Amino acid sequence: MTLNTQREKEPLRRRGSTPIPPLYQHPSWPQDPRTLGGAQPDPEQPRPQRSHPPLGQSASYHPGDTSLHYRAQWSSESDDDSQSDSDCVYRVVLLGDHGVGKTSLAGIFAGITEKDEQPGEDTYERTLTVDGEETTLIVMDTWENDKLEGEAASSHNDCLKVGSAYVIVYSVTDRSSFDSAAELRITLRRTRQAENLPIILVGNKSDLVRSREVTVEEGRACAIVFDCKFIETSASLQHNVSELFEGVVRQIRLRRDGSEAVQRRHSIYKRKESVTQKARRFLDRLVARNNQRMAVKVRSKSCHDLAVL
Numbered sequence: 407m408t409l410n411t412q413r414e415k416e417p418l419r420r421r422g423s424t425p426i427p428p429l430y431q432h433p434s435w436p437q438d439p440r441t442l443g444g445a446q447p448d449p450e451q452p453r454p455q456r457s458h459p460p461l462g463q464s465a466s467y468h469p470g471d472t473s474l475h476y477r478a479q480w481s482s483e484s485d486d487d488s489q490s491d492s493d494c495v496y497r498v499v500l501l502g503d504h505g506v507g508k509t510s511l512a513g514i515f516a517g518i519t520e521k522d523e524q525p526g527e528d529t530y531e532r533t534l535t536v537d538g539e540e541t542t543l544i545v546m547d548t549w550e551n552d553k554l555e556g557e558a559a560s561s562h563n564d565c566l567k568v569g570s571a572y573v574i575v576y577s578v579t580d581r582s583s584f585d586s587a588a589e590l591r592i593t594l595r596r597t598r599q600a601e602n603l604p605i606i607l608v609g610n611k612s613d614l615v616r617s618r619e620v621t622v623e624e625g626r627a628c629a630i631v632f633d634c635k636f637i638e639t640s641a642s643l644q645h646n647v648s649e650l651f652e653g654v655v656r657q658i659r660l661r662r663d664g665s666e667a668v669q670r671r672h673s674i675y676k677r678k679e680s681v682t683q684k685a686r687r688f689l690d691r692l693v694a695r696n697n698q699r700m701a702v703k704v705r706s707k708s709c710h711d712l713a714v715l
């Protein structure tokens with residue numbers, strides 16, 4: 407399947423005018439230890455440029471921009487300052503229970519503070535330069551985990567249909583949110599059966615060591631069973647958040663490039679394939695099925711590596 411379809415590149419572009427502070431700091435979080443003792447920015451001073459260091463060097467602030475959507479750039483390369491728009495635009499849907507940190511993660515992605523948040527703001531657009539290539543992600547924090555009816559239920563279902571990639575978040579301090587994450591994975595598989603979508607299981611709040619209820623091993627095991635990627639993050643410390651979103655981009659690209667290559671190979675193959683080749687392909691598939699145990703082993707080694715399939 408080709409993920410980079412025209413339909414997926416449709417609208418959802420709103421722009422925002424909120425200046426970005428150096429660090430996303432939720433009022434209820436403990437102070438980031440990296441900022442302790444450091445010089446604090448003067449809130450009275452106008453900030454000439456939007457900046458949020460942990461997520462890259464190419465963040466840009468549009469002072470004249472008055473519409474709603476948050477839009478920015480970051481780069482995984484330190485010297486890339488490109489501001490041009492990308493053709494590659496993908497929707498990433500955040501799923502998970504209440505209070506697991508979806509909005510906090512989205513806020514860091516967008517580079518906004520809680521006080522800068524606008525009511526009803528739940529879609530954030532940002533251009534990332536990852537491995538030298540630009541990709542725009544539209545992160546949707548629109549999921550409501552309640553049992554809904556009527557119009558609300560249908561928009562609920564839409565969430566499961568519109569994503570090019572999914573980030574399923576649980577809190578490592580809340581076992582029931584971990585169980586919900588597994589259920590969400592099953593629901594997603596049911597809704598998007600035929601598609602090989604990038605899905606990343608995220609154990610957030612890894613900074614809350616003492617109240618941890620779900621171990622890293624459990625998170626990883628769940629990702630292996632449900633065939634998705636896995637990462638632990640801390641929105642409060644901004645730990646692994648850029649790795650998460652850059653990983654999303656890499657996972658999308660791996661599938662896009664893979665499916666293009668497969669399609670190309672398939673059409674050439676179809677034209678040229680002889681009976682012997684067909685027989686060989688059949689045998690290969692048979693062997694592959696017998697090697698499923700080996701595949702699980704390989705997956706268990708790579709489920710935390712967001713740069714490989």
Ligand SMILES: Nc1nc2c(ncn2[C@@H]2O[C@H](COP(=O)(O)OP(=O)(O)OP(=O)(O)O)[C@@H](O)[C@H]2O)c(=O)[nH]1
Binds near residue numbers: 505506610611642
């Ligand atoms: N210590 C800690 N607290 C966090 C972290 N991420 C989020 N929180 C806190 O958890 C609470 C809920 O965070 P939100 O980002 O609003 O969670 P949510 O999943 O968007 O919740 P809903 O909007 O209700 O679905 C807030 O008080 C955050 O400050 C984290 O990584 N560490």
